[in-house]
Amino acid sequence: MKTTASPKAPLPVPTPDHLEERSLRARIEPMSVLALGDGLYEVESGSESTYLVDLGAGRCTCPDHVFRDARCKHIRRVAIEITEGRTPPPGEIAVECHDCGETLFVDEDATEPCYCDDHELRPGDTARDRETGDRLTVVDVSDYRADAVEIGTTGDTVAEYATNADYEPDVPVVGAVYPHASVKPNGVVPSSLKVYVFPRTRLEKVTAD
Ligand SMILES: [Zn+2]
Ligand SMILES: [Zn+2]
Structure with missing residues (x-):
């Protein structure tokens, strides 16, 4: 460190x-x-x-x-x-x-x-995807690492996902939804929303300014 x-x-x-x-x-x-x-x-x-x-x-x-x-x-x-x-x-x-x-x-x-x-980042915060510039709403900040969480059916981890190649594999993952869904601070997610998982360092907090 x-x-x-x-x-x-x-x-x-x-x-x-x-x-x-x-x-x-x-x-x-x-x-x-x-x-x-x-x-x-x-x-x-x-x-x-x-x-x-x-x-x-x-x-x-x-x-x-x-x-x-x-x-x-x-x-x-x-x-x-x-x-x-x-x-x-x-x-x-x-x-x-x-x-x-x-x-x-x-x-x-x-x-x-x-x-x-x-x-x-906390649940309910708005974050910017550094890869695409998209804005997302954070629903979960996990203790699990990007190189330990599998996504999809291939068995690949978040860290192995192609667009995550530039981000550290040993950072926590963050769950977020598109577009600006309204998410309460207690993390309730409407069932129609798909949660996408990102390495923490790929997301940047969007601060009101
Ligand atoms: Zn001394
Ligand atoms: Zn800072």
Whole structure:
């Protein structure tokens, strides 16, 4: 999974007069923090040194912590960034939205592709087929993968379907109907409508704008 680090820049200093030196350095030095999962964070400091912080254990691989047993500026920086929402808390990692690149925090076990609120598909949403430009109404977003769901009578999977060749085989499938049928958020589908199945990445959410 592609994970993203926080920007390597100083943080805003609220009240520098009252901060002790390590706290101040934890804020004002350029450092970028990358959540690795399992409560581990990689901290790259301005001096190009990279250290590993285990937040739960309160440990860091830097000399200040290893030799002086200090709550070093790296541990502090990770804690500050989590508090301020710049870095995901333990159990989550930062990833980019598949469609817009916005950084979002997701469960560390989440699978790609990930989507921000604006691009997440839910039943009732309108989606655009990237292949044809057609608009469809989403009726189901599944956990099943395109390379596991068979369509038709040939035994081919969604991923093997010819027009899906350009889309990843290991993404979830989405069921959708033509044309704009009215579908309630609870996913009730009129029996006359045929549901077509697409790899998730082939559909793009159509947002009202
Ligand atoms: Zn450290
Ligand atoms: Zn997005």
